Amino acid sequence: MSYQVLARKWRPRTFGELVGQEHVVTALTNALTRGRLHHAYLLTGTRGVGKTTLARILAKSLNCEKGVTAAPCGECSACRDIDAGRFVDLLELDAASNTGIDNMREILDNARYAPTVGRYKVYLIDEVHMLSKGAFNSMLKTLEEPPEHVKFVLATTDPQKIPVTVLSRCLQLNLTPLPRAAIGERLAHILDAETIVFDAPALPLVAAAAKGSLRDALSLLDQAIAYGGGEVREPAVRAMLGVVDRDYLYGIVDALLADDGPALLAHADALAASGHAHGAALDELASLFHRMAIVQAVPGAPAGDDAERIAGYAALMSPESVQLAYQICVQGRSDLALAPDEATGFAMTLLRLLAFEPATVPTEAEPAGAAGAGREATPPVEGPSHAASVARPSPSPSIPRDGKDAPPDARLAVESSDTRLALPETAGEWPAFVAKLRLIGMAAQLGAQSELKSVRGNALTLAIPASHKHLADKAYADKLKAALEATTGRKLLLAFEIGDSSDTSLAAIERRERARAKAESEVAFRNEPFVRDLVAKFDATIRPETIEPVTRGAEAPPSTRTRQETP
Numbered sequence: 001m002s003y004q005v006l007a008r009k010w011r012p013r014t015f016g017e018l019v020g021q022e023h024v025v026t027a028l029t030n031a032l033t034r035g036r037l038h039h040a041y042l043l044t045g046t047r048g049v050g051k052t053t054l055a056r057i058l059a060k061s062l063n064c065e066k067g068v069t070a071a072p073c074g075e076c077s078a079c080r081d082i083d084a085g086r087f088v089d090l091l092e093l094d095a096a097s098n099t100g101i102d103n104m105r106e107i108l109d110n111a112r113y114a115p116t117v118g119r120y121k122v123y124l125i126d127e128v129h130m131l132s133k134g135a136f137n138s139m140l141k142t143l144e145e146p147p148e149h150v151k152f153v154l155a156t157t158d159p160q161k162i163p164v165t166v167l168s169r170c171l172q173l174n175l176t177p178l179p180r181a182a183i184g185e186r187l188a189h190i191l192d193a194e195t196i197v198f199d200a201p202a203l204p205l206v207a208a209a210a211k212g213s214l215r216d217a218l219s220l221l222d223q224a225i226a227y228g229g230g231e232v233r234e235p236a237v238r239a240m241l242g243v244v245d246r247d248y249l250y251g252i253v254d255a256l257l258a259d260d261g262p263a264l265l266a267h268a269d270a271l272a273a274s275g276h277a278h279g280a281a282l283d284e285l286a287s288l289f290h291r292m293a294i295v296q297a298v299p300g301a302p303a304g305d306d307a308e309r310i311a312g313y314a315a316l317m318s319p320e321s322v323q324l325a326y327q328i329c330v331q332g333r334s335d336l337a338l339a340p341d342e343a344t345g346f347a348m349t350l351l352r353l354l355a356f357e358p359a360t361v362p363t364e365a366e367p368a369g370a371a372g373a374g375r376e377a378t379p380p381v382e383g384p385s386h387a388a389s390v391a392r393p394s395p396s397p398s399i400p401r402d403g404k405d406a407p408p409d410a411r412l413a414v415e416s417s418d419t420r421l422a423l424p425e426t427a428g429e430w431p432a433f434v435a436k437l438r439l440i441g442m443a444a445q446l447g448a449q450s451e452l453k454s455v456r457g458n459a460l461t462l463a464i465p466a467s468h469k470h471l472a473d474k475a476y477a478d479k480l481k482a483a484l485e486a487t488t489g490r491k492l493l494l495a496f497e498i499g500d501s502s503d504t505s506l507a508a509i510e511r512r513e514r515a516r517a518k519a520e521s522e523v524a525f526r527n528e529p530f531v532r533d534l535v536a537k538f539d540a541t542i543r544p545e546t547i548e549p550v551t552r553g554a555e556a557p558p559s560t561r562t563r564q565e566t567p
């Protein structure tokens with residue numbers, strides 16, 4: 001059996017199967033069900049959005065042996081012949097190769113005769129804008145008063161080139177490019193049905209490259225399947241489409257955020273070595289900043305499978321910085337042609353990203369540390385007095401206090417400078433360190449739920465369990481950052497990863513501690529003589545969930561309380 005390309009195999013056969021174009025489908029189904037069909041339709045829209053498909057479904061609707069319907073049966077010989085492209089009363093004409101007046105005359109002469117097998121003769125003229133002026137003119141009369149049994153469906157990618165006299169005789173339906181998400185869903189559906197293994201992140205790449213055309217998306221998918229030896233894998237699709245690896249882009253942003261010039265240049269070299277197009281890399285970098293800007297403007301906006309990562313970056317940069325970075329990438333993209341060579345142009349753009357920061361007017365009202373949105377405008381936290389202005393008094397201080405009678409602010413300042421702590425380097429040291437931070441409220445929660453993933457220079461990456469990702473809000477992150485900077489006396493960059501917990505956070509340790517205390521008190525409770533008697537003599541049952549450890553006084557004997565139940 002010969003291989004049938006996906007675009008043909010999966011051509012929609014009913015209005016319901018059509019992806020997108022709801023407004024056009026609604027207009028046509030309404031016209032069909034009410035029997036008020038126009039005699040000539042002009043379908044406009046870019047290539048591969050479903051113009052021909054729509055025309056064929058319309059032809060079936062008109063000629064289905066079950067009657068004129070918006071839901072053709074697909075089984076009668078008319079439906080099947082149209083699907084197979086061999087229905088004698090559907091005349092498909094490609095205007096690109098039949099531009100002349102003679103072709104048109106022949107067609108129009110033929111239109112006078114009744115349909116051979118069907119109810120209507122349907123003329124589908126594709127790329128109609130390619131017709132010559134004479135051909136258009138010869139069409140006019142027939143278009144104005146076509147025989148009852150004739151319907152025209154004209155399709156074009158370029159309605160501007162169609163004479164007004166023709167336009168005014170047609171009902172124009174504009175087909176829109178398909179959204180990426182809709183294309184992605186359709187691809188996934190088809191791959192599932194074809195039982196072809198695929199990586200989900202590969203599909204948005206194909207959808208983006210198809211630029212709104214489902215037919216192009218399916219051709220690319222065919223290509224990807226062949227390229228991947230029967231599977232659709234993300235790396236293969238990236239290679240096939242020349243899409244730059246996302247990790248590579250993340251590396252660039254990481255280096256920018258860490259103010260790391262050498263790393264940035266290393267990335268530029270690596271790109272040149274990998275053979276990727278520099279223009280494509282700048283496009284994707286710009287698109288990354290675009291997504292950050294969206295997250296900043298509309299928190300919670302859908303942002304793809306790396307949404308958390310984008311949100312983390314968005315929290316580390318000010319909206320002005322993101323805008324500027326986007327602008328620099330776009331400008332750098334158009335400057336590539338003027339650069340001595342592409343690699344130089346690319347490297348210069350990266351360096352420009354590093355060198356320029358938006359001019360900001362410092363606000364007096366906000367404490368400098370809390371305003372620290374990334375690497376701009378925030379002066380490094382250094383002096384103890386400054387540290388005092390951002391550190392917050394802890395509700396349960398675990399740092400020994402020695403400035404007994406000093407006013408609170410002065411004491412805080414003394415402590416901040418005296419109790420400066422080194423930044424932990426391992427995940428194990430992190431919870432104890434967090435416990436010593438002066439944090440309250442949600443920022444304290446954020447600290448407690450966080451796990452230390454990595455420390456690279458001044459850049460800290462913290463992991464937050466997905467169940468607590470709401471804590472990784474910029475406002476709380478800024479407070480945590482300010483406290484970290486005050487405690488360590490270093491200017492830091494904070495990034496968050498949302499994901500699986502490895503139970504090394506302060507909160508996880510406290511949770512384990514509470515569970516252990518509860519288990520101990522349950523054992524102690526069961527062993528109390530009074531409880532044993534109750535159980536033995538009165539057949540009492542203990543409800544362990546009601547046992548609560550009682551906070552112990554200095555010398556008080558261990559005791560627990562609960563409700564007992566006797567049957």
Ligand SMILES: [Zn+2]
Nearest residue numbers: 064073076079
């Ligand atoms: Zn039928």
